[in-house]
Amino acid sequence: MKQFLILVVCALGASRADVSHLQLATTPEPHAPANPYVFSYQAGRAPGHVDRQHTEVSDGSGVIRGAFSYVDPKNQVRTVQYVADENGFHPQLSHQLEDSEAVKAAKRKHFAAYNRIAQEHASHTPGQASLAAAPHGSAAVNFATQKHLSAYDRIAAEHAAIGAQQEAQRLALAAQSEHGDIDNGQYHP
8 A cells, every 4th residue: 555655646746747848859740652542332221222322432642532322211312423622522413402392382481581571671770679570578488577577576575584684683693792892793802
């Protein structure tokens, strides 16, 4: 046990040692030679069934070419071919994406609301506040707000009563003291 304690004390001492005088020498890393590669995989959710695949090739010059395919929810094979280089990632879809009717309706609703709000804001003169345009709380929000304010008022009243009671006790104790050596709730001998 004594040896362990000595070891811990030595380790703590060494960890606090001043090493500011040491200079770290850095050697530039040599450029690694081009490392071309090729990889490919196929996978599926059921044995013998391929529903996604990925292939990628790099000649080592920093340009990567590849493609991946998957089966979408409509059971159609979707393929994306890409090139990744110093200018970024450049995908090319093998299929044209088309919005469903639900997505088209949502987009129409969004753009209609966006344009309405943009027009309202464009016609609004800064400095004029409109109460009609101000947000209003729902019934649930108003109820929760009132409940919070009621609890706040009740707790504030309880704290005020406790403070008044403590002040009365302090004054009573100061009046009972013969020498008046209680000042502001503190006893001074």
